[in-house]
Amino acid sequence: MVPEATFTSYSGLPVVKASPWKADIPAYMFFGGMAAGSSLLAAGGDLTGRPALRRAGRFTALIGLSATMATLVHDLGRPGRFLNMLRTAKLTSPMSVGTWILSTYGPIAGVAAAAELVDMLPERRVPALFRLVSAVGRPAGFVAALTAPPVAAYTAVLLSDTATPSWHEAYRELPFVFVGSAAAAAGGVGMLAVPPDQAGPARRMAVGGAVLELVAEQRMESSMGITAEPLHQGKAGRWMRASKALTITGALGSLLGGRSRPVAAVSGAALVAGSVCTRFGIFEAGQQSARDPKYTVVPQRERLDRGEPTRYRG
Template sequence: MVPPAEFTSYYGRPIVKPSPWEIDIPAYMFAGGLAAGSSLLAAGADLTGRDALRRSGRLAALAGLSFSVVALVHDLGRPARFLNMLRVAKLTSPMSVGTWILSAYGPFAGVAAAAEVAAVLPARWRRGPVPLLMALGRPAGLVAAVTAPPVAAYTAVLLADTATPSWHEAYRELPFVFTASAAAAAGGLGMVTAPAAQAGPARRLALGGAIVEQLAEARMERSMGITAEPLHQGPAGRLMRAARVLTVGGALGSLVAGRSRVAAVISGVALVAGSACTRVGVFEAGQQSAKDPRYTVVPQRERLERGERVRYEADISRRR
């Protein structure tokens, strides 16, 4: 019997270096997705006359965006590094494109949230630029909603564009997973912060996001081949299982949340926590895959075999 192959590398060093990113990056990805989903939900609430849902969505978008930027700057080390990335626009760089997406989305989300704060000021303070700020709330909120989907999706492209095996092999479905997860989290937060009478769109967004997330994740794992294994092992596996339980449980709870405030809060918190676990779980799975040479070597061999098979079949067809 031939023993199973052991995959090693020169001097025991990883073939692909694990990313130097820390927990700041998955926190930045989660908060940015939550902000984007909240802006989209707030714009819909604004157009349908749901004032409480609009207000909570805009303020949640600003809070999520602020936390996301702080986490990103903390990972970069110095705020100036974020500003330096705005010196160029490089379409082939997900980091450069993402910086410009955030820069386009952030001011409008901030103005929309500021308009909500201005609306609750005493009448004697509504002078000078305050009325103008209140008037800009709707157009700023709509522009923020238009630019929100790229904010939720580009972080998946940022991961998939690396050489880290479990991130790179998920490049087809990971943007759908992250975007749907952001929708589920934003809907869950809307269920928590808005009264039940106005939270119908939040419940539907949460349910739809949870369903799409689970379907996209299942398809992603099938397409990843051997590199999907880290999603089921170690800390990443525990986080992904927790994410699945929380997301499915929150989605089921959203079906009865309209009749019970307690169910709405519990389900909403579960959906937000499930989205956070998804981001951290995917991040940890990628780090784990980079440390094991098997997840680099086996996919390379499979691609070579597929290429040789395609060339062989093309040669046979020409001879015929």
């Protein structure tokens, strides 16, 4: 018997280079998703007559958006590099499309949050310009909600468009994982910030997002083949196990005891923490897969054996 071949690369070196991104990038993906989900939640609160939910959603979107821009600029090194990306628009580039999506969503979500601040001021002290901001707050909130889903999903497309094996092989389901995770995080913040009598939509969004994330993640792992291994190993495995435990705990708490303020707070915090762990776990899994040539060589040879072209791009 000839032993099964061990696939490796020349001198055992990686075939693809691990991304130079640091912790700024998974944090950027988390905050962007949380902001997007919160804008949807704020629009729902506005439509259903829940002012506390609308206010919390708009403020959370502003906080998340600010953190998103801060982490992105920190990764880029200086603000001018972000502005330079706006000099062109390339539909075939997820980075270019994502930059324009974020640049469209950001100012609109900011106006909606500014309107909430204006409405909290005594009316006699509000300048005319501020009254104009207040007047456009409601339509701005609805437009922010319409542009929010691409904000939650485009970072998944950005990752899966790379040659990093565990990110690339997850391209079918990863956007659904990120959207579900974003909804769970936004719902969790709503449960933390809003009284239970107005937090019904937040609880429902949290449970729906958690279910979508868990189901999509399971399907993703089943479709990834050998490149799913890093999701269960090392640092990435610890992040992903924590993510599942926290997300399930938060979803069950939302279902069983969401009308209790302490239970709602604990459940909401668990969902937010679970969403953070999801982003960091998937990020670390990709980095681990790039360092081991097996995760590049084996999937490519399997596709060649089936007569399929390889999909990797340098």
